[in-house]
Amino acid sequence: xxxxxxxxxxxxxxxxxxxxxxxxxxxxxxxxxxxxxxxxxxxxxxxxxxxxxxxxxxxxxxxxxxxxxxxxxxxxxxxxxxxxxxxxxxxxxxxxxxxxxxxxxxxxxxxxxxxxxxxxxxxxxxxxxxxxxxxxxxxxxxxxxxxxxxxxxxxxxxxxxxxxxxxxxxxxxxxxxxxxxxxxxxxxxxxxxxxxxxxxxxxxxxxxxxxxxxxxxxxxxxxxxxxxxxxxxxxxxxxxxxxxxxxxxxxxxx
Amino acid sequence: xxxxxxxxxxxxxxxxxxxxxxxxxxxxxxxxxxxxxxxxxxxxxxxxxxxxxxxxxxxxxxxxxxxxxxxxxxxxxxxxxxxxxxxxxxxxxxxxxxxxxxxxxxxxxxxxxxxxxxxxxxxxxxxxxxxxxxxxxxxxxxxxxxxxxxxxxxxxxxxxxxxxxxxxxxxxxxxxxxxxxxxxxxxxxxxxxxxxxxxxxxxxxxxxxxxxxxxxxxxxxxxxxxxxxxxxxxxxxxxxxxxxxxxxxxxxxxxxxxxxx
Numbered sequence: 001x002x003x004x005x006x007x008x009x010x011x012x013x014x015x016x017x018x019x020x021x022x023x024x025x026x027x028x029x030x031x032x033x034x035x036x037x038x039x040x041x042x043x044x045x046x047x048x049x050x051x052x053x054x055x056x057x058x059x060x061x062x063x064x065x066x067x068x069x070x071x072x073x074x075x076x077x078x079x080x081x082x083x084x085x086x087x088x089x090x091x092x093x094x095x096x097x098x099x100x101x102x103x104x105x106x107x108x109x110x111x112x113x114x115x116x117x118x119x120x121x122x123x124x125x126x127x128x129x130x131x132x133x134x135x136x137x138x139x140x141x142x143x144x145x146x147x148x149x150x151x152x153x154x155x156x157x158x159x160x161x162x163x164x165x166x167x168x169x170x171x172x173x174x175x176x177x178x179x180x181x182x183x184x185x186x187x188x189x190x191x192x193x194x195x196x197x198x199x200x201x202x203x204x205x206x207x208x209x210x211x212x213x214x215x216x217x218x219x220x221x222x223x224x225x226x227x228x229x230x231x232x233x234x235x236x237x238x239x240x241x242x243x244x245x246x247x248x249x250x251x252x253x254x
Numbered sequence: 255x256x257x258x259x260x261x262x263x264x265x266x267x268x269x270x271x272x273x274x275x276x277x278x279x280x281x282x283x284x285x286x287x288x289x290x291x292x293x294x295x296x297x298x299x300x301x302x303x304x305x306x307x308x309x310x311x312x313x314x315x316x317x318x319x320x321x322x323x324x325x326x327x328x329x330x331x332x333x334x335x336x337x338x339x340x341x342x343x344x345x346x347x348x349x350x351x352x353x354x355x356x357x358x359x360x361x362x363x364x365x366x367x368x369x370x371x372x373x374x375x376x377x378x379x380x381x382x383x384x385x386x387x388x389x390x391x392x393x394x395x396x397x398x399x400x401x402x403x404x405x406x407x408x409x410x411x412x413x414x415x416x417x418x419x420x421x422x423x424x425x426x427x428x429x430x431x432x433x434x435x436x437x438x439x440x441x442x443x444x445x446x447x448x449x450x451x452x453x454x455x456x457x458x459x460x461x462x463x464x465x466x467x468x469x470x471x472x473x474x475x476x477x478x479x480x481x482x483x484x485x486x487x488x489x490x491x492x493x494x495x496x497x498x499x500x501x502x503x504x505x506x507x508x509x510x511x512x513x514x515x
Binding site for chain 1: 265273280283351353354356509512
């Protein structure tokens with residue numbers, strides 16, 4: 001029997017439905033055009049199928065586990081991470097997570113290009129849910145890790161994309177969250193920074209953080225993860241150890 | 255329940271402050287006069303309107319300084335119009351954030367209403383300057399004004415919630431509201447005396463929450479009188495009712511935002 005307090009994330013039959021018809025949006029103009037093409041309208045209604053991005057996905061993640069998610073493009077991995085992070089509410093089922101989550105789904109989402117790096121550290125930190133005191137005390141550390149000391153008072157819109165990514169990574173990883181959600185960001189910045197960010201990730205993993213990791217790099221998954229979840233068309237194909245990677249590769253090659 | 259609310263307020267007040275200060279910084283970035291524009295802009299636009307209406311249309315009112323009359327109306331209405339417009343586009347405009355990080359979505363309309371609120375407080379400086387310069391005089395009644403401002407904030411927040419939620423599903427709202435707000439400008443006695451309105455049309459004005467708030471402020475600033483009880487009640491009810499309706503609509507629809515943006 002597992003003890004309940006070992007479980008950090010409990011996903012229970014999550015299903016996520018997107019209505020492709022709705023996603024296109026309704027506009028009066030389109031409605032007017034459709035009025036004169038009754039045939040097309042009928043077709044459209046038929047095509048207005050629902051799309052299940054996730055179907056009855058269930059799994060548990062224990063404390064300190066590093067879980068890798070693999071699957072083809074559009075398999076539902078990112079949707080799943082967003083559901084866990086609380087950005088989306090599942091259509092059916094529910095997720096319980098026990099611990100603060102640091103979602104590194106898309107770095108720098110909260111940046112305002114017109115503000116300087118200094119101002120953005122506070123803005124992005126607030127968006128990530130950090131307190132002012134924490135940011136004050138960690139400010140130097142963030143600046144040092146990002147190696148952007150000379151550019152602190154430059155608006156972020158003048159940064160190169162690598163610099164933006166470095167700043168965002170430095171802000172995101174400044175706290176040690178209990179649950180870290182990573183969507184392919186290890187390839188951030190130049191080679192030196194990549195090594196540095198990877199080392200940082202490893203130290204977080206070794207420090208007992210629970211990590212959910214999405215990547216298309218099977219090598220990275222094999223290196224980092226104790227548990228691998230393979231998703232295809234919104235359905236969990238297999239949950240297991242590293243051997244799942246090989247099954248996935250077989251599936252892809254055939 | 256209450257502890258949960260205070261926890262949320264504490265947790266997100268820093269984010270709210272950051273969002274408001276972001277708006278402020280971005281607004282005045284690279285302008286030479288910077289925050290001074292918050293004072294200058296309303297003064298200049300009001301001067302234009304005063305020039306047009308008092309000289310060209312020979313607008314005047316017995317025993318009332320037209321400039322003060324115009325400015326009280328404009329200050330209130332400009333707050334409402336700017337805040338509700340910004341709040342309306344705040345959810346759609348911040349979608350890249352909503353889609354990636356969890357945060358309460360109401361924080362966007364709220365931050366816009368507060369941001370414009372700071373601007374509103376700044377425009378009180380030129381307003382009081384004009385009250386002083388025209389010799390209208392300031393009495394103890396002015397301490398009652400915050401009641402009107404709070405009602406205005408509640409009403410604007412409510413409208414902000416409604417508009418930002420509806421505009422997610424119906425982008426046409428941006429254009430529709432542009433027309434509505436123009437109509438609203440003329441349906442609120444800002445530049446003309448409400449006495450010129452025939453009695454049979456007065457009920458339209460009495461349905462307008464801004465009419466009551468402007469009346470409350472003018473009763474104090476111009477007539478140095480305590481507003482009558484029904485003005486107090488209408489202001490309060492309009493503020494509360496719209497705030498509650500807005501909150502309910504926003505809360506009911508916010509989980510669906512993600513599919514539409």
